[in-house]
Amino acid sequence: MLSIYLTDVRKQVQFKDYPGEHPVKFILNFKKIFPSVMELILPVLPESEDLEEMTWESTTQDFEIFKLLLTGWGVVELRLSAIAQFKNKNFADQLVKNAQQQRKQWSHKNQKLSNMQLDYLLLHHIHTLIDAELVELGEKFYLPTLRDLWKNYLPQPVLNAQF
Template identity: 70%
Template sequence: MFDVYLTDVQKKVQFEDYPGEHPVKFILDFKKIFPSVMELMLPVLPEDEDLNEMTWESTTEDFELFKLLLKGWGVIELRLNAIAQFKNRNYADQLIKTAQKKRKDFASVQHQLSTVELDYLFMHEVHALIDAELVEIGEKFYLPTLRALWKSHVSANILNAKF
């Protein structure tokens, strides 16, 4: 569990819906997947610099985006496990690498995109690649669900990865 101070409503909330034991380690690892995490959740070191007592600051909207990214990654992991069973683990890992490259390509060509938008596009690409693989076994497409979850957080062009 870790504490988040929501600056816009001046309220402290406790968040415990994350994997792992240590929240600082979790956040640092999670930002490797979604770089926007460090924009959405700002660390606040206590005076004694004890990382066990670290808190985080965010706005309500940014905290909701953080939770959306966390849920989104959970779905990706479940679907990657299905791909690993259907094909193999290396194949599943390669899908992530392909999506990461596409994210970098978007960032280099579309300079106006925010980090959150790039993180969404990364998820979009992962799900598009997984959808293409799992359609062979009759799995439903996930992209419509992803778009429905994010439609109030990113523009229509970003939502559909069309520029």
């Protein structure tokens, strides 16, 4: 369980809607996918240095963005499973690698983009690639749903990956 102190509303929340049993390990692995995670929720080391007692700090908005990234990745994994069934696992893995490479290119070309914006763009690009594959099966496009979920957190050009 993640014990998170929301600094803007001075409220402690308990968050346990993540895979795995070890919150620190989960966060460290999740930040490999989305580097902004370590900006959205900040670790607070306990005095005892026991990582089991680690707490976290965030703002309400940053915590909501963290949850969007978490659920967003869950949707990606579900859709990648469908791609793996339709094509194969290597094909699905390559979609993610292509999107990660695109994220790096955007990062170098557009240094004004924040890590959080780049993380959204990664999600956006993965769903673009998946949509292109699953449309053959009659699957609906997911990008309109993704944009709707993120519309309160991003400027329109980033939301539509047009910058």
